[in-house]
Amino acid sequence: MSLGVTLIVDGVPRRADANATLAASLLAAGITAxxxxxxxxxxxxxCGMGTCFECRVTVDGVADVRACLEPVRDGMRIETGK
Ligand code: FES
Structure with a gap:
């Protein structure tokens, strides 16, 4: 695992694997809601494959992004339902 990008999750900076999906990165950080x-x-x-829509979060102000289909990008801002 290479911790290559920084995500801002609910205002908190978190390092993440540059090759991971957003869902995997959030789960690896202990975020489950x-x-x-x-x-x-x-x-x-x-489901982890874009079918159930249970993984929706807000990314850079865009609501209902399916985290399991979203690659991480350095500096992306994520808002969860906490
Ligand atoms: S986990 Fe089912 S759509 Fe993302």
Missing amino acids: FRRDLGGHPRAPL
Whole structure:
């Protein structure tokens, strides 16, 4: 694993593998609540291949980005459902 990029996750800088998807990077950082459902319950990646939409986060101001399909980029800003 090469920690080659910095992500800003909910305002906190975190190093991540430059070759990983955003979902893998968030999970590796111990982040498991990617969003909240209508009842306020935390949701996390389920399928890992773009089908379930459970991994949606906000990336650089764009809502509902599927983290499992998104490659990481240095400096990207992610907002989760905490
Ligand atoms: S984990 Fe299912 S769409 Fe991302």
